[in-house]
Amino acid sequence: MKKIALGIIISATLLNCSKIEETVNQTVTSAKEKAQQKTSELVQETVNEQLTKLVNAETVTFSSVFPNESNLVLENEVGKKVAFPNGTPFYVFKYKVSDKDLLLKTLVEQPTSDEAQSTKEFQKVDGASIVEKMTFFEKFLPSNTFDMSFLDDIKNDKSIEYYKVKRFPNASTVIYNPKTQMVYQFVEVKK
Incomplete structure (x- = not known):
């Protein structure tokens, strides 16, 4: 037991x-x-x-980068200047515009410091490479610098239009949504 x-x-x-x-x-x-x-x-x-x-992100206005804005009316404008460690600035703008053609004409008519490196017309381009570059850029941008949530919209919406405007030293990439009239503009400053 x-x-x-x-x-x-x-x-x-x-x-x-x-x-x-x-x-x-x-x-x-x-x-x-x-x-x-x-x-x-x-x-x-x-x-x-x-x-x-x-990165040093600071708030800027469209008119501070593009002083000759003629009769262009922008709504809900948000702008950031990002200065990378090498000192090269990069501008990111988000705004609503009622006249896309006036916007593109205004950008093309901006003064240039070198006409030989500039173009006098805007160019409509395919957005695939732009989306790819922005997705890459987003990885290195601090989360609180700029709201990049619109990337999902532009990846899926086939009506989005993409334009390039080259006025040295500023090279603009304009992303325009015709449904909402929202514009996302990226300005790379060339040296």
Whole structure:
């Protein structure tokens, strides 16, 4: 009888030890996952802070970059100037415009510092390479610099129009949505 009772106690002890070990393993795994998640969040936050310091984004107006804007009326204008570590500025504008043709004409008529490197007409282009470049650029831009959520819209909407305007030193890429009349303009300053 003692042997049976001893066998039952040993079996119960082993079963309880197994359950305790399983609980400990689950707790350790959960703690590791939480620690990895917190570490990833902290690293991303630190990277964003450092990129923001490096990139130096500041608010700008369309008229400060394009002073000869004639009768152009822009609504809901948002503009950012991004200065990369090498000192080259890059402008990003978002606005609504009622007259796309006037916008393109205004950009083409902007003064240039080198007519030989400039064009006197805008060019309608395929948007695939533009979307690809912007997707690449988005990876390096700090999350709080500019809202790039419109990328999903332009990837899926076939009615979006893309234009290039080259007036040295400014090379503009204009993305126009005819449905909403929203414009996203990227201005690269050439040196």
